[in-house]
Every structure is written in structure tokens, then in C-alpha cells.
Amino acid sequence: MIDTESIANELKTALPGCGIEFVANPSPSAQSSLLIQGTDLVAVAQWLKDHSEYRFDYLSNVTGVDHLEKTIKEKVKKTQVVDGEEQEVEETVEQTIPGYLEVVYHLYSMPLRHGPLILRARTGNRSNDVALPSLTPIWRSAEFQEREIFDLYGVTFDGHPDLRRLLMWDEFEDHPMRKDYVEPDDYEYEPTPHGPVLERANAHQTPPSTDAPSETQSD
Amino acid sequence: MDEGLRGELSKHGVFTTTLEGLHNWGRRNSVWPLQFGLACCAIEMIATSMARYDLARFGAEVFRPSPRQADLMIVAGTVTKKMAPQVVRLYNQMPEPKYVIAMGACAISGGPFKQGYNVLKGIDRYLPVDVHIPGCPPRPEALIHAFMTLQRRIDAQSLTGPNRARHLRSDVDSEFPVPQFGAHDLHPPSNPKTWTPPQSVRSQ
Numbered sequence: 001m002i003d004t005e006s007i008a009n010e011l012k013t014a015l016p017g018c019g020i021e022f023v024a025n026p027s028p029s030a031q032s033s034l035l036i037q038g039t040d041l042v043a044v045a046q047w048l049k050d051h052s053e054y055r056f057d058y059l060s061n062v063t064g065v066d067h068l069e070k071t072i073k074e075k076v077k078k079t080q081v082v083d084g085e086e087q088e089v090e091e092t093v094e095q096t097i098p099g100y101l102e103v104v105y106h107l108y109s110m111p112l113r114h115g116p117l118i119l120r121a122r123t124g125n126r127s128n129d130v131a132l133p134s135l136t137p138i139w140r141s142a143e144f145q146e147r148e149i150f151d152l153y154g155v156t157f158d159g160h161p162d163l164r165r166l167l168m169w170d171e172f173e174d175h176p177m178r179k180d181y182v183e184p185d186d187y188e189y190e191p192t193p194h195g196p197v198l199e200r201a202n203a204h205q206t207p208p209s210t211d212a213p214s215e216t217q218s219d
Numbered sequence: 220m221d222e223g224l225r226g227e228l229s230k231h232g233v234f235t236t237t238l239e240g241l242h243n244w245g246r247r248n249s250v251w252p253l254q255f256g257l258a259c260c261a262i263e264m265i266a267t268s269m270a271r272y273d274l275a276r277f278g279a280e281v282f283r284p285s286p287r288q289a290d291l292m293i294v295a296g297t298v299t300k301k302m303a304p305q306v307v308r309l310y311n312q313m314p315e316p317k318y319v320i321a322m323g324a325c326a327i328s329g330g331p332f333k334q335g336y337n338v339l340k341g342i343d344r345y346l347p348v349d350v351h352i353p354g355c356p357p358r359p360e361a362l363i364h365a366f367m368t369l370q371r372r373i374d375a376q377s378l379t380g381p382n383r384a385r386h387l388r389s390d391v392d393s394e395f396p397v398p399q400f401g402a403h404d405l406h407p408p409s410n411p412k413t414w415t416p417p418q419s420v421r422s423q
Contacts, residue, residue, distance in 0.1 A: 168337065169301050169400040176336050183336040184404035191420045201419045 002114045004032045007054065015043055023120070033104070033118035038132045041121050042159075045138045048107060048117065056107035056117060059139035062146060064153035066126070066178045069099040099126045101155050105135065105142075123155060126178075134160035152177035239378045246384070247278075247373040250318070250366075253289035253309065254282035258296025260323035260356040267359035277366055286312040291369070293362075294346075297325035297332060298339040300405050304397045307345050311394040315386035318373075320365050321348045324355040331355070344409035345395060 008022040019037025048056045080089045101123045108115030123130045134157035135142045146157045147166040154175035268274045283289040324330030329340035350365040376384040398405040
């Protein structure tokens, strides 16, 4: 097994100024990862591939993760002056974390038989700052997987030789694996739906003007 | 023709039939399928055509690699929305009379991918399907059963009258509009001539 944390420390000394952060995973799998700043991704990848002690020559998997904007509520204790007395008051502070897209790389070494080393890189946001450098010039196996992420998540990879949609057609505009994707409303309902599905099916199938009186009478 | 006379003649080695019967006998025993498969159902279709199940017994062993020579389209597998226009185009290129067997859960309804965004929820949204086979995938016996069902349907067609075969009718469509790739979905999402959404029993 490789020690991700020591690799992080070595990277920090070898490539000073690069945005490298060790992300521990406290779960039983303990698959910790390295969070790399997008601009330094190529330099880090090249170092990991060339270093004689690690030689990560095999990029087995590239995948995307969509993180929506989320608000975290935290309770903070503050001292406040209430009626001339100093009191400790709990206050909830809302913190908004902007959404971002994340790309995860799994690296293995074939000659040294170790891995995986997990790299992550994040885009600035989910709308206009979605570019990351492509790792296809370093690992050829990234080509189709980056095209798939471009297709399904909308991350654009700078330096990719042929960045087109892989699974959906070229005219398609959405990114289906994003969490706010709205799929086309073409679901075919079963003949005997019930509950909320029945409501959706009614709105879908029968004109509401003719159906409305009969609906109030039944049940 | 009188059945008694026919039987009497056959005892003397004279075979009699109708032109319609002869015509349908020839048609139903030389239905050549189009050679294409879309997913795992195609493996069962291939198995059906090989020696163990031997689709050749039904005159359908000649899988044609060109739609111009095919009579039957076996839609064997998942039809993705990206593939649907090509399937419709292949159907349009087939000469009349032509038939469609929708093989497997995906081809008849979308199957396990029905709630997905990129799988067509049944090929009958764009094409007139003659025989549907459920199953995931259907066994070769099921495909042979569907094939025999299609043969019976061909046999029941007549040369004249309202039940004429497809190629003798002018009121059936030979070509269907090929759906276009849209920004969010195929356009149109279905052909109202071949498919209408099922009405739910409870909403009436």
C-alpha cells in the first residue's frame, strides 16, 4: 500500500507553490486522496508518472462528481451584552459553499504494483468557470473518460485533442449526470398508477378541463 | 374449391390450391430478417439462427446485411435515443411488404432503462410493430414463437379486400418520419400515427 499523506508531503517539497491538499477519509476503506488545484494538475501528474519511486503509469478511472451549492448552519457561541450584563449567546451562522464540479482520477503503477492513488481537482463553479487541464497528453487512457465527463457533467478539458460528446448526440445541450438535470417529460405511465404518480399521470395524459369534474366525484 | 374434390384429387396425385394460398405460402416461408442487433437480445437472435434452434426451418435463416433485401426487422435490444433515427431510417429503406418484431423488454418499452434519459421507451413510438416479445432477453423459443405468430398473420392476409397484404395497400405508410436530434430530446418524441400514450384506468 502506498501512503498518500507522505506522497502529499513529498509533492509539496518537490513542487513548491503548487496547491496540494491531503484529504483524509475517515471511513473503514480509508481511501484518502489528494486535492490538487486545477492549474497545477499537469505538473503533479507528470511528477507522479516520472518519479522512480512511484511510477504511476496507469490511469484506470476518471470520473466526475457534481456538488451543488449548499448552506451549512453552524452554532457559534458569542458573548453579548444583554441588559447591561455580559452573556454567552448561541448564534446560528449560515455559511454558503458555492457549487463546483469535481473530477477524480485513480492512478496505479503497473511495474511497482501499487495503487490506487486518488487525485481530485475542482472547477471554480458549475456555470462559467468549468475548465480543467486535460491529462490526456500524460495518460492516453484519459481521452474517452474525459470526453464522457465533458458530456455528462460539462467539465471542459483544456488541451484535450478531441473534446466532443461521447454518449449523447452533438446537438444535446444538457449534462445529464448533473444533480439539477431535468429529464424530458416522456415517461409512459402504467395503466393503474396511484398516489402522487396518478396525479402526475393525470396532468400528463388527460386534458384537465374534461377530467376535472369526474375527479372530484370519484373517491 | 370443394374440400371433397380437393381430397379426391390429392389421392390421385393432383395438388390444388388457391393463388392466394400459394402466394402467402411463399411469402411466409421466406421472410428474410435484417441483420442487425442493438444489445444483448441480439445474442439470443444469433443463437436462434444457429444449428441448435435453427431458424432455417422457418425459411428465415438468410439474415440480410442490406435493408433493401430484408422483409423483417427484428429490433433486438435497447434502442437508445441516439440510435433511434438510424433504426427508423433502416426501416424506411426496406421494401414492402415489411414487418417488425420488437424483441425484448427494452425494444417494447424501454425495459430496465425506462426511467432513463437516453433510452427510447419502446420502438413503437416510431415504428409499427407487428409482434412484441417480452423477456430480458427472450429465449430463442420465444423468438421462434413470435416468428410463427408473424407467419400466421402473413397467412391470414388476402390478395383482395380490406385485409390485403401491406404491399398491395395504398393507405399504409411505407416510410415514417425520422426523428431529429433536439437540444433536450428527440424531436418529435413520438409518432402519433403509430403510438398514443396509454390512458390510465383510474383517471376515467
